[in-house]
Amino acid sequence: MRPRRSRARHRVYHPTRLVDLTATQCALPPEEASAYLVGLSGAALIYEQFPDFYHESHIDAMPVTLLRLLGCCAAFWQLVEQRGLLLRWPGDECGDGLTPYNLADTPEETIGMFTAVSAEWMSDLAHFIRIPRPRFHGYGVQALVDDVSDTYPDAPLTLLLWHMFQHTPLGLGVPIAPMAASIDEDLAFDLLHIKPLPSDVPLQLFGATLQLANAQAYGVSAWDLVGYPFGKTTNTLANYDEYEVEAIFMGEVDEAFDWGAIDRLAQQQRAAARLEAAYADWSRHVTQLDALRNLASQLHKAARAATRELQAAPKSLITLLGDAEEEASAV
Numbered sequence: 001m002r003p004r005r006s007r008a009r010h011r012v013y014h015p016t017r018l019v020d021l022t023a024t025q026c027a028l029p030p031e032e033a034s035a036y037l038v039g040l041s042g043a044a045l046i047y048e049q050f051p052d053f054y055h056e057s058h059i060d061a062m063p064v065t066l067l068r069l070l071g072c073c074a075a076f077w078q079l080v081e082q083r084g085l086l087l088r089w090p091g092d093e094c095g096d097g098l099t100p101y102n103l104a105d106t107p108e109e110t111i112g113m114f115t116a117v118s119a120e121w122m123s124d125l126a127h128f129i130r131i132p133r134p135r136f137h138g139y140g141v142q143a144l145v146d147d148v149s150d151t152y153p154d155a156p157l158t159l160l161l162w163h164m165f166q167h168t169p170l171g172l173g174v175p176i177a178p179m180a181a182s183i184d185e186d187l188a189f190d191l192l193h194i195k196p197l198p199s200d201v202p203l204q205l206f207g208a209t210l211q212l213a214n215a216q217a218y219g220v221s222a223w224d225l226v227g228y229p230f231g232k233t234t235n236t237l238a239n240y241d242e243y244e245v246e247a248i249f250m251g252e253v254d255e256a257f258d259w260g261a262i263d264r265l266a267q268q269q270r271a272a273a274r275l276e277a278a279y280a281d282w283s284r285h286v287t288q289l290d291a292l293r294n295l296a297s298q299l300h301k302a303a304r305a306a307t308r309e310l311q312a313a314p315k316s317l318i319t320l321l322g323d324a325e326e327e328a329s330a331v
Contacts (some may be wrong), residue, residue, distance in 0.1 A: 016317035035122035039069020045259060046076050053079060057108055066122055071111035073096060073129055076265070078107045080132075084266035088133040088242060090125055098125075132257040134265055137272040139279070142230045144249055147174055153305050154182040155283040158229045160191055160292050164299055167199040170230055179323070190289055194296045197303050205306035210299070214285075218278035228279045237265075237272035 028036065047054045050189050054060070062068050077087055082098060083170040091097025104110045127133075139158075143149035153159065207223030224233040231239045236253065245253050257265060281311035286295055 003214075008082065017222045020152055029119075031123055032119040033171075034126070035066055035104075035119040036064075036069065036089055038122055038126050038129055038215055039066060040074060040304055042069060042073030042076050045129065046072060046079070049076070049259060049262065050079050053107065057111065059111070062111070064170040066117050067114045067118065067213055068111065070117045070122060070125075072112050073125060075107035075110045076102060076129075078110055080262055081290075082107075083262055085132065085262050086135040087271060088135055090128050127251065128309040131254050131255050132142050132259055132262070132265060132297075133251070134237060134257065134269055136237050136240050136242050136245055137269070138231055138240040138244065139229045139276075140244060140245045141172065141229060142240065145174055146248060148248060152179050152182045153229075154189060155287075156183055156187060157295075159183055159188065159285045160194070160286075161226060161229055162298065163192055163194065164197050164296060165226075165230070167196055168201055169203060170227065170232060172230065187289060191292055194293065195300070197299060201303040202306050202310045205309050209305045209309070210302040214278050214282040218274055218281070220275045225278055225282065228275055233275065235268060235272050237269050 015321065021304045027033070043054075043059055046059060058074065064120055078100065081087060089097070089099045091099035091102075104113045140149075140315060144152070159176070159180055162172055162179060165171050180192065183191075207221070208227070210226065211220040212222040212225055215225045221234070224235065224238070230236060233239055236256070240253060242250070245251065286292060
């Protein structure tokens with residue numbers, strides 16, 4: 001009889017039994033478990049969006065503590081900003097709370113910089129880590145429309161645009177005269193007596209027809225430049241300010257964003273900031289009555305051109321082919 005070998009010649013694989021730790025007596029209290037989930041989500045986002053940093057920093061070998069996980073969340077937001085997308089942080093502009101201003105110089109150092117954190121505070125970071133919360137560059141008109149604010153603009157240009165478009169689909173839908181409280185009384189009186197645009201102006205054709213020097217100088221569309229003080233541009237980040245996003249819409253605007261689109265959001269944010277700068281510069285130059293009347297005349301001219309284009313009979317295929325033949329023979 002052959003003697004039994006003391007050990008197997010080849011490695012023997014045994015089936016693995018999965019254990020559900022949630023039902024054991026070692027389960028964490030709900031708030032602490034939530035805090036760990038937030039932190040682990042931050043570490044996972046670093047792995048997904050910045051894999052090179054994740055491996056170079058040996059995050060997978062770090063001890064799983066709330067302090068380290070908080071460091072992962074802060075480092076992730078720091079990496080996002082270094083990639084070009086500026087965020088709204090869980091702190092204020094004075095530097096209180098967690099902001100870019102009270103972090104270490106590098107994300108590597110940030111991971112290990114924290115010395116205290118509560119599970120409750122860590123749990124409150126869930127919304128900040130679940131979706132991007134980018135900085136916005138809107139004019140802030142929604143607060144006025146909803147009577148949440150009475151800080152009326154002091155830019156005559158804004159009042160003129162609100163007045164000119166009040167009967168069109170772009171209009172605010174509220175009386176414009178009360179909005180003139182912060183503008184010179186005589187200027188506001190003359191401005192509000194300028195003839196508004198007709199209600200049936202075809203806005204899409206109008207936007208394609210309008211030419212504005214400031215739009216060309218800043219590389220933005222004339223339509224977005226006009227729509228900026230109405231909160232109606234083609235760029236979501238230019239349609240709201242941060243007060244509106246937080247206090248009026250309760251963060252719902254952020255729900256449309258995703259961490260997988262960091263680069264696209266950063267590009268969109270830069271375009272919104274450029275539009276904000278273009279409108280601010282435009283406002284500084286259009287302040288006197290003559291300039292306001294000239295702009296109103298330009299808007300009426302573009303509206304008439306858009307209306308003529310809309311009313312023009314479309315050319316038939318035979319007419320188009322005939323025009324093409326004439327152009328070819330001329331060449």
